[in-house]
């Protein structure tokens with residue numbers, strides 16, 4: 001395995017752990033409305049690791065690393081929804097305000113991205 005492949009695979013692992021933080025955090029909070037810190041950090045990590053994965057895949061550009069641009073565009077928009085809902089929910093929580101549906105929007109949109117990643 002080349003050094004680049006190692007870095008890429010490490011990013012895939014971080015990408016999966018970020019997903020675990022968002023979806024696992026959502027499940028852990030269950031019927032609550034508090035956007036806990038791991039959800040926010042996981043949402044940030046998904047954007048950073050996802051964009052880095054695309055960058056490296058474009059640079060390597062062999063049979064193992066192809067980029068489906070339509071799929072990535074959808075994942076990017078959905079990930080921004082996850083992050084926006086998580087950041088807004090956490091900020092409202094810090095101020096003691098009601099977080100409305102922001103927790104479920106963040107968690108639900110993250111699950112949408114898992115489905116897009118796995119099925120598209």
Ligand code: HEM
Pocket residue numbers: 012015016019022043046047049050051053054057072075076078079082109110111113114117118
């Ligand atoms: C909440 C946000 C996100 C979630 C839950 C998520 C989830 C996942 C999951 C579960 C996989 C593994 C699928 C597989 O191995 O086939 C994956 C792979 C991937 N994701 Fe995401 N993702 C998110 C955001 C993003 C973003 C924003 C980008 C890029 C802009 C991105 C780019 C990628 C790429 C390139 C892969 C392929 C890695 C590989 O080579 O296997 N993801 N994502």
